[in-house]
Amino acid sequence: MKTRAAVATAPGTDLEIRELELDEPRADELQVKIVASGICHTDAIIRDQWYPVPLPVVLGHEGAGIVEKVGAEVVGYEVGDQVVIGPAFCGSCEQCLAGHPMYCVNFYDRNFGVQRPDGSKAFSDASGPIGSHFFGQSSFAEHTNVVAHGVVKVGNDVPLDLLGPLGCGIMTGSGAVLNVLQPKPGSSVAVFGTGAVGMAGMLAAKASGATTIIMVDIVPERLEFAKTLGATHTVNSKEVDPVAAIKEITGGGVNYALDTTGVPPVFAQMINSLATRGHGALVGAAKLGTEAPFDIGTLLLSGIKVSMVIEGDAVPKEFIPRLISLHQQGLFPFDKLVKKYSFEDINQAFADSADGSTLKPIVVF
Ligand code: NAD
Ligand code: ZN
Structure with missing residues (x-):
């Protein structure tokens, strides 16, 4: 069938909306009519080739839509189901079987390989095959074929056009907090970076009962906005030393911290702002090969823990319904982070x- 899709063709250039041919879904796939797709910072860094993902490719990995075809071997989904599409995983490696599919040993190939495991691509046009299956889905397309086991049914009484980001950015920030850091009620949390991922982490920290929530960024407007959504303190790290500020606010160091920037000095700030036996997590993406220096001599005594977290270490089928439930209770107002654009304005949205x-x-x- 024909479908319109946004194609990334070269670093730093606009996506091109083109009419492509979409092949038939394979036995383990669903064909989904995309209703809406979030845009994540990761789409931009792949367009710009921070990771060596082959171009041209249809990006997009926060898709939400309606199932329109069901592959021959797929069970549990029907035409008409409303779905949110999470990352792809193999389902059979030791990490998948241990309940950590976001650390699937095939995660890179399945999500950044931009083709099926058999080497085929779902999209093509006169210029040849176009990369598909980005994060198992390539959701910047009106119709797309997706790997069924990453797909989460969400019921028919939900605002589907809002839910796509639960499949990546919102899941990443909130999952890093709820699944990995697991702040205790009454504890302190610092989040570096107040983008969608950091704000989702902040909302999750609030939902967990953390009572000191410190947001760090260099953009004053974002810090002001964070205050309206639950930050108890904000730190502009362009103006003050965030480590000293956090130590002062918390009386010595923060219990839990999240770095959503992937900027090496910020990662070091996060580590240095932790309390004794604090726990920090990195979710911000840096170019492959990026190193961050910190003082292992001093830190040895601190007992801190640092985690590298992909996609909130979530099991999307279990986690996304929980986020929807928190949202419905008014405890996770991620809709306040969203602005909608028409598909034609995708480059403006980027x-x-x-x-x-x-x-x-x-x-x-
Ligand atoms: P974003 O660009 O909207 O937010 C990043 C924020 O960091 C911005 O507000 C920016 O002002 C701030 N920042 C930049 N440099 C800073 C500095 N030196 N000090 C303080 N703040 C600084 O991005 P986002 O959508 O929130 O995504 C955050 C990161 O998470 C990106 O790197 C993205 O690629 C990554 N990501 C990772 C995963 C994962 O699985 N680990 C999943 C999704 C996104
Ligand atoms: Zn993403």
């Missing part, structure tokens, strides 16, 4: 995300 004016863009088809 630009608004890059300059910080939009926290979480969603393109609606």
